[in-house]
Amino acid sequence: MTADLMMAAAQGLLALFLAPGVVGLVRWLKARLQNRRGAPPWQPYRELRKLFQKEVVVSRHASWLFHLAPFVVFASTLAVAVIVPVLAVPLLVDRIGDLLVVVYLLLLGTFFLALAGLDPGSAFGGMGASREVTVAALAEPTLAVAIFALARSAGSTNLGEIAARTTADPLSAVSPGHLLAFAALFIVMLAETGRLPVDNPATHLELTMIHEAMVLEYSGRYLALIEWAAALKFLVFFILLGNLFVPWGLARALTLEAVMTAVGVFAVKVVVLAVAVAVLETRVAKLRLFRVPELLSASFVLALLAVTSSFLLR
Amino acid sequence: MLLFLKILKAGIVTEPLAPGEPDVIEVAREVETKARRLLGRAVAIREVDAGSCNGCEIEITGLTGPVYDSERFGIHFVASPRHADLLLVTGPVTRNMEIPLLKTYEATPDPKIVVAVGDCARTCGVFRGSYAVVGSVDAVIPVDVFVSGCPPEPTDILRGILTALDRLPKRKRRRDGT
Numbered sequence: 001m002t003a004d005l006m007m008a009a010a011q012g013l014l015a016l017f018l019a020p021g022v023v024g025l026v027r028w029l030k031a032r033l034q035n036r037r038g039a040p041p042w043q044p045y046r047e048l049r050k051l052f053q054k055e056v057v058v059s060r061h062a063s064w065l066f067h068l069a070p071f072v073v074f075a076s077t078l079a080v081a082v083i084v085p086v087l088a089v090p091l092l093v094d095r096i097g098d099l100l101v102v103v104y105l106l107l108l109g110t111f112f113l114a115l116a117g118l119d120p121g122s123a124f125g126g127m128g129a130s131r132e133v134t135v136a137a138l139a140e141p142t143l144a145v146a147i148f149a150l151a152r153s154a155g156s157t158n159l160g161e162i163a164a165r166t167t168a169d170p171l172s173a174v175s176p177g178h179l180l181a182f183a184a185l186f187i188v189m190l191a192e193t194g195r196l197p198v199d200n201p202a203t204h205l206e207l208t209m210i211h212e213a214m215v216l217e218y219s220g221r222y223l224a225l226i227e228w229a230a231a232l233k234f235l236v237f238f239i240l241l242g243n244l245f246v247p248w249g250l251a252r253a254l255t256l257e258a259v260m261t262a263v264g265v266f267a268v269k270v271v272v273l274a275v276a277v278a279v280l281e282t283r284v285a286k287l288r289l290f291r292v293p294e295l296l297s298a299s300f301v302l303a304l305l306a307v308t309s310s311f312l313l314r
Numbered sequence: 315m316l317l318f319l320k321i322l323k324a325g326i327v328t329e330p331l332a333p334g335e336p337d338v339i340e341v342a343r344e345v346e347t348k349a350r351r352l353l354g355r356a357v358a359i360r361e362v363d364a365g366s367c368n369g370c371e372i373e374i375t376g377l378t379g380p381v382y383d384s385e386r387f388g389i390h391f392v393a394s395p396r397h398a399d400l401l402l403v404t405g406p407v408t409r410n411m412e413i414p415l416l417k418t419y420e421a422t423p424d425p426k427i428v429v430a431v432g433d434c435a436r437t438c439g440v441f442r443g444s445y446a447v448v449g450s451v452d453a454v455i456p457v458d459v460f461v462s463g464c465p466p467e468p469t470d471i472l473r474g475i476l477t478a479l480d481r482l483p484k485r486k487r488r489r490d491g492t
Binding site: 047057 | 355383
């Protein structure tokens with residue numbers, strides 16, 4: 001029981017402190033793919049340290065909501081990081097929340113970020129908020145349905161249970177339901193975490209921004225919290241992709257050996273996904289905003305087919 | 315696939331920072347040690363065009379490219395003064411840009427650094443005495459470092475920024491100075 005809770009806390013902290021490094025790794029890989037030297041992968045840690053020590057400038061039009069939002073965004077993302085299976089399954093904390101809780105906690109952060117974008121009344125904040133909500137409204141059902149396809153074949157919406165079932169039945173990992181759901185979730189990951197082709201994380205042009213436009217008014221430690229939460233959300237999607245669809249390597253018992261293996265396998269999964277994202281971002285151009293719904297509805301169709309096939313091919 | 319073959323063949327094209335003319339960079343006032351230590355290896359830049367002819371902007375754009383790659387020093391450009399640590403100001407300050415420049419300075423959270431780029435930012439250049447021009451950048455906001463040149467080379471701009479942060483290798487600078 002105690003070991004169980006400690007493991008849960010440890011994997012939450014691991015995700016929290018690993019997250020900026022993963023974003024830094026993707027940036028470094030992208031720099032190398034652009035034939036640049038680039039900043040080292042640990043650059044985001046330096047930026048966070050700097051931001052936490054800087055002054056906070058707040059618009060005089062901002063209300064209490066503006067001050068509250070960074071904490072809600074950070075706390076909700078951290079809660080998701082504790083619930084999702086990072087290193088070991090099944091843990092007691094799995095019972096806190098299932099896939100629906102994960103989906104809607106992520107959406108809670110998005111919702112507050114959109115409100116905070118609207119709050120100071122700047123034109124770009126409002127524009128960013130409206131775009132973010134458009135993307136979220138299209139991406140969120142896909143996310144829920146894609147994981148539901150897994151839940152259907154596992155017979156439970158509990159994330160730890162889903163991972164455990166897939167390990168027990170290795171053939172199910174290559175079933176059409178799983179493969180389609182993986183593709184759907186990958187597209188949702190790109191949309192929800194503000195990656196190309198939906199949003200450009202390195203953009204400076206206000207007219208093309210989605211995530212950046214909402215946080216333009218934030219500075220200092222508020223910005224640090226939001227950036228950290230965004231990095232953590234990125235890693236949470238990696239965890240969902242890596243540990244729900246390819247659950248091998250997860251520790252089934254809390255022995256030192258099993259946990260060390262789990263850490264190693266987890267690192268490999270994260271690096272593979274980071275390389276995939278970096279290569280994809282080098283290869284594709286940003287989609288015109290009006291074509292983003294087409295991409296997202298395609299991913300929804302994939303998710304729907306995944307659920308259908310999981311019903312048909314039982 | 316061809317794209318990645320090309321990337322592989324080109325390799326890394328970033329050039330090491332070349333030592334330049336020493337009198338291009340003028341330190342107007344020393345940046346506090348505290349600010350230097352805080353911003354040392356992570357600097358967010360907001361570029362403010364206070365009325366330049368865009369010659370300096372073209373050179374500044376070169377900073378983010380693969381050859382000069384400012385990101386290897388932890389220097390990147392941001393879209394909002396609230397995210398910025400350093401203002402890169404170009405051009406003579408025109409009457410229309412005086413208030414926006416002041417507002418941008420006020421919107422930047424402390425500690426902050428101002429680097430004025432180009433001859434115009436320092437002396438107003440050919441626009442001196444025009445009815446549309448308020449004056450040089452330091453007539454409106456306090457400037458830490460001036461980079462002269464019309465326009466200055468990307469290397470000089472990069473060296474100007476690094477001088478403000480006191481991050482130029484000491485050995486190299488002494489060699490330039492003599």
